[in-house]
Amino acid sequence: MKNTNFIQRSIIGALSFLRDSIFSQEQAMRPGFLQSLDPRIKLITFLVFIVQVLFARSLWELSFFYSLCLILAVFSKIKLGFFLLRTWIFIPLFSLFIAVPAILSFFSPGEVLFSRNILGLEFMVTRQGVDSALFFVLRVASSVSFAVLLSITTRHFELLRVLRVFKIPQIFVMTLGTSYRYVYLFVEMTRNTYLAIKSRVGILAHYKSGQNIVAWNIACLWSRSVHLNEEVYKAMLSRGYQGEALAWVDFKIRTRDFFWLLGVVLLGMTNLVIRS
Amino acid sequence: MDNMIFELKNVYFSYLGKFPALNGIDIKIQKGQKISIVGANGSGKSSFLQILDGLIFADSGSVNFYGRELNEKNFNDDKFCRSFRQKVGFVFQNPDVQLFCPTVQEDIVFGPLHLGVEKKLIERRLERLVSILGLQGLLDRIPHQLSIGEKRKVAIASTLIIEPEILILDEPTAGLDPLTTRHIIDLLIDTGASGKTIITATHDLHIVEEISDIVYVFGCEKKIASFGKASCILNDMELLKANNLLHIHSHRHKDTVHVHSHRPSGQGGASSIGLDTHIDHH
Numbered sequence: 001m002k003n004t005n006f007i008q009r010s011i012i013g014a015l016s017f018l019r020d021s022i023f024s025q026e027q028a029m030r031p032g033f034l035q036s037l038d039p040r041i042k043l044i045t046f047l048v049f050i051v052q053v054l055f056a057r058s059l060w061e062l063s064f065f066y067s068l069c070l071i072l073a074v075f076s077k078i079k080l081g082f083f084l085l086r087t088w089i090f091i092p093l094f095s096l097f098i099a100v101p102a103i104l105s106f107f108s109p110g111e112v113l114f115s116r117n118i119l120g121l122e123f124m125v126t127r128q129g130v131d132s133a134l135f136f137v138l139r140v141a142s143s144v145s146f147a148v149l150l151s152i153t154t155r156h157f158e159l160l161r162v163l164r165v166f167k168i169p170q171i172f173v174m175t176l177g178t179s180y181r182y183v184y185l186f187v188e189m190t191r192n193t194y195l196a197i198k199s200r201v202g203i204l205a206h207y208k209s210g211q212n213i214v215a216w217n218i219a220c221l222w223s224r225s226v227h228l229n230e231e232v233y234k235a236m237l238s239r240g241y242q243g244e245a246l247a248w249v250d251f252k253i254r255t256r257d258f259f260w261l262l263g264v265v266l267l268g269m270t271n272l273v274i275r276s
Numbered sequence: 277m278d279n280m281i282f283e284l285k286n287v288y289f290s291y292l293g294k295f296p297a298l299n300g301i302d303i304k305i306q307k308g309q310k311i312s313i314v315g316a317n318g319s320g321k322s323s324f325l326q327i328l329d330g331l332i333f334a335d336s337g338s339v340n341f342y343g344r345e346l347n348e349k350n351f352n353d354d355k356f357c358r359s360f361r362q363k364v365g366f367v368f369q370n371p372d373v374q375l376f377c378p379t380v381q382e383d384i385v386f387g388p389l390h391l392g393v394e395k396k397l398i399e400r401r402l403e404r405l406v407s408i409l410g411l412q413g414l415l416d417r418i419p420h421q422l423s424i425g426e427k428r429k430v431a432i433a434s435t436l437i438i439e440p441e442i443l444i445l446d447e448p449t450a451g452l453d454p455l456t457t458r459h460i461i462d463l464l465i466d467t468g469a470s471g472k473t474i475i476t477a478t479h480d481l482h483i484v485e486e487i488s489d490i491v492y493v494f495g496c497e498k499k500i501a502s503f504g505k506a507s508c509i510l511n512d513m514e515l516l517k518a519n520n521l522l523h524i525h526s527h528r529h530k531d532t533v534h535v536h537s538h539r540p541s542g543q544g545g546a547s548s549i550g551l552d553t554h555i556d557h558h
């Protein structure tokens with residue numbers, strides 16, 4: 001009993017969290033620094049940051065960019081806790097598989113920090129191994145953080161429009177927008193269905209029938225979200241949508257954008273000078 | 277002939293070729309008419325309205341709009357499509373479907389923006405609608421976090437802002453409190469008074485007489501069972517009962533059992549042996 005309740009609460013909680021963190025536009029509507037930049041400039045400068053992170057050669061360089069990212073988040077009125085939680089949820093997925101084996105000595109031979117004997121196999125952790133794992137994790141963390149920061153401080157419609165500005169074909173942008181909506185609806189309906197089942201049968205009934213419900217769910221949910229999505233598309237057509245999304249507020253480059261761009265370019269050049 | 281807006285001849289429609297939704301609809305809708313469509317759940321009202329709005333297309337039969345056939349080919353013509361969308365506005369039954377923008381304001385201006393209306397003009401219309409519908413505090417909110425009634429008001433605003441000649445509404449008052457229902461009906465009456473054509477599907481027989489002169493009753497066979505002046509149809513108890521639009525129930529007042537037949541308007545009702553007809557104000 002306690003157990004099922006706990007599982008249910010975590011499922012619903014996880015879905016709400018997923019919805020709020022991936023799809024919430026609230027962060028993008030706060031009056032912060034990044035939110036006020038022109039989305040085109042923002043996209044370019046963030047790409048510049050990510051490229052520098054990907055080509056970084058020292059831990060110092062990476063730490064600098066990671067701190068920069070966190071500072072930008074703070075200036076954009078993003079709650080640091082929310083931001084860290086959100087980025088670090090993705091990071092282990094990316095890094096663990098690659099970083100963990102690298103710590104161990106068969107992959108990175110070098111100075112032994114400590115060793116353990118597990119099941120007759122000797123695992124040694126080496127300094128070089130730790131360094132390269134740290135380096136790797138920090139690199140993933142910084143680039144994921146920049147990508148996440150860009151996406152939460154820019155509204156979904158604007159992001160799609162920017163892609164159009166950069167001449168990404170309409171069909172691609174439309175597909176991207178549509179898939180985004182599909183996933184959103186899917187998450188939302190999974191959540192609602194769980195709530196509905198809970199209200200109808202109290203708790204998720206028996207373990208066995210609970211499983212049946214889950215199986216039914218997934219097949220049924222998908223077709224429901226497809227259906228809803230078609231309806232939404234009809235609603236867009238009905239109000240004159242002809243394939244090209246327009247935004248109410250036009251993009252405008254202001255002095256603030258200009259100085260930001262200048263700052264980023266200078267920083268990139270300094271970085272190049274230091275490295276050579 | 278110029279006044280003929282929609283002309284449907286023997287229209288059949290089914291979903292995925294196996295779930296029939298319309299079985300032979302013939303209807304003529306003229307400019308300035310106020311029409312109500314009533315019928316039980318699943319009688320095809322929404323499907324019919326979507327055919328009128330060119331969102332789905334008849335399997336057989338013909339649908340004409342000002343003498344031009346509504347089919348996929350004609351909608352591929354951008355010019356026709358745009359002028360049609362400008363002329364015909366549609367409020368969906370499910371407001372969750374109709375609202376898809378990140379903020380209420382963007383949702384409301386979506387239509388005119390995509391139809392190429394000048395921004396200044398859109399702003400003026402927006403201001404007017406916001407004050408009529410009392411949406412002041414909602415403009416920066418996220419549409420899917422509103423209450424059902426608020427969503428419906430936003431959905432209606434997002435259609436009215438297009439200023440269409442022909443307004444199609446699918447259950448505009450479902451889920452609204454009495455005062456908001458009143459506001460919306462008044463808004464529809466005003467809109468109607470300015471010569472617009474209004475087509476409304478509804479279950480709410482109380483509003484039918486106010487917002488329409490002609491009523492079409494969709495039957496369970498998914499075609500038109502009857503039509504006529506609002507006052508005639510609303511008094512035809514047999515017809516209404518046969519189409520699930522009326523229900524009789526009994527309950528106890530003190531010590532007499534009353535049998536109420538829920539019906540839309542109060543004129544004339546048998547009140548012999550404790551059997552009387554009540555107006556039912558929900």
Ligand SMILES: Nc1ncnc2c1ncn2[C@@H]1O[C@H](COP(=O)(O)OP(=O)(O)OP(=O)(O)O)[C@@H](O)[C@H]1O
Pocket residue numbers: 291292295296297315316317318319320321322323324369
């Ligand atoms: N997307 C769909 N797929 C399959 N069948 C559908 C679909 N939408 C509607 N139908 C079927 O078509 C018929 C007419 O549905 P429609 O939605 O037009 O009825 P309605 O009169 O608007 O009902 P309500 O009063 O409940 O809104 C129903 O029998 C319904 O089951």
Ligand SMILES: [Mg+2]
Pocket residue numbers: 321322323369446
């Ligand atoms: Mg309907």
